[in-house]
Amino acid sequence: MVVLPEAGWRTRAGMAALIAALGGPDDARFVGGAVRDSLLGLPVSDVDVATRLRPDDVMARLKAAGIKAVPTGLAHGTVTAVTDGGPVEVTTLRRDVSTDGRHATVAFSDDWQEDASRRDFTINALYADPVTGAVFDWFGGLADLDARRVRFIGDPLTRIAEDHLRILRFFRFHARFGAGAPDAAALAACTARANDLMALSRERIAAELLKLLAADDPVPDVRVMIEQGIFVPVLPEIVDAAPLAVLVAREAAAGVAGDPVRRLSALIAPDPALARDIAARLKLSNHVAKRLATAAARHDDRPDALAYRYGPESAVDLVLLGNGPEAEARKLDAWQRPQLPLGGGTLIARGLAPGPIVARTLGRIEDRWVEAGFPDGRVLEAIVTEELSRAR
Structure with missing residues (x-):
């Protein structure tokens, strides 16, 4: 049995009270990124809890326990519990009723595996007992995590048909968690369905692309995306990963964080x-x-x-x-x-007639001051004197 390592987020303020309010391990489990990242020894910021309870029951139980509950996505079963240690998203187990690649209609469920089966990648479908830390894995996510392999749950084409954004998510998750060449079946499906990206809002595409580019080294995955024509439907201008590779190397040499x-x-x-x-x-x-x-x-x-x-x-x-x-x-x-140590009033006091000429002269002085390295004293005075002479 695989067990979550000890981690601060598991015992942070309010977490035990939240789990107790939801009925304990029988009705509530940690899920997704917090489980995955803890197993990898990575820091955890966002915590998600899956529950058998219906959203209205979650709201009532949190209220009874004195925990603030925000109905952030009741139609999809999500309630945000505001604990002393930070917000926790609590989502009722679900199954998809219908999907169109952009939106899903869901029905609530009490089956943990059914809920896991609708997720995108095996490494994101790991659940954990909130008390013992025991990990539940129905689709080989633990083995994929060990192998640093990003793999769709079930048929990749089916997963992409449910949500077209998963094409970009695949490359983002591979850039962050994968090692070696991308999973062949996943890559083939993403390539075959790249045109599906055109159906997505540009805001969703931008958000996912910037997350991909925030990876430590997105170059290998961006290069594959270019080779496979993934960008063509939405950003055909992206045709060469070489300048990105140069930039990533220069960021590292400068000791500057990579910026998407x-x-x-x-x-x-x-x-x-x-x-x-x-x-x-x-x-x-x-x-x-x-x-x-x-x-x-x-x-x-x-x-x-x-x-x-x-x-x-x-x-x-x-x-x-x-x-x-x-x-x-x-x-x-x-x-x-630095602040230019003079303004238009100074120029007028030195004999320049009020009017547009003041702003133009001040602009020329500022340009020369910047070019000279922001000097003061005699150097600045010489610049001011010369420009006043030109302006009169």
């Missing part, structure tokens, strides 16, 4: 208009869209000048996507934006 937005920039041709188009297509935030466009312009300047003009985040992008020394990117962690 920066890595997406590496996969896009250096064209700001294209970057903005892709950002709009994926419905990314304005902040991310601006960052992609700035990175795509591949501005070349001193790192501190880049940070002043575009912000430290974009400056790190530009340094690592360009040819600057990797060490300069790490220095930007502690960079603080």
